[in-house]
Amino acid sequence: GPQDYLKERREVFRERRDMVVSMLNQAQGISCPTPEGAFYVYPSCEGCIGKTTSKGASIQSDEDFVTALLQExxxxxxxxxxxxxxxxxxxxxxxxxxxxxxxxRRIQRFCASLT
Structure with missing residues (x-):
């Protein structure tokens, strides 16, 4: 059958991927490689480890990072x-x-607020 739909969806996902990678790489302390074929990215938050959130939470691991990101x-x-x-x-x-x-935008704001 026609493959136009798949081609359109693939392009939409590529655009979203590129936007997410670009925006996350602009966040302080985050490094985001571009994935090849998934619908998710795995950015590193290593540059945020050892910092403290504006509400006083200590970021000592990726688990601390995601918990504080959700809460704040x-x-x-x-x-x-x-x-x-x-x-x-x-x-x-x-x-x-x-x-x-x-x-x-929220991830960028969160990372910028870390001290």
Whole structure:
């Protein structure tokens, strides 16, 4: 059958992936490689380890990072240690572009607030 739909979906996911990677790489302390074929990225939060949030939470691991991110910015991501990938975290881009942009802005704000 026609493959136009798949081609369109693939392009949408590629655009979302590129936006997420770019925005996360602009966040202080985050390094996000570009994945080849998944619908999620695994950015490193190593540059945030050892810092403290504006509400006083200490970031000593990827688990601390994702917990504080959820509590302080309302962004849910999964700690990489759940997949044997500390100190990374997983962000799915299988959601709307608008939601992803907002989540990435919140991650940037959260990282910028760490001291």
């Amino acid at each position: 910015e309302g962004v849910a991501v999964v700690q990489g240690s759940a997949f044997g990938l500390a100190p990374y975290f997983r962000v799915s881009y299988a959601t709307s572009t608008e939601a992803l942009e907002e989540a990435c």
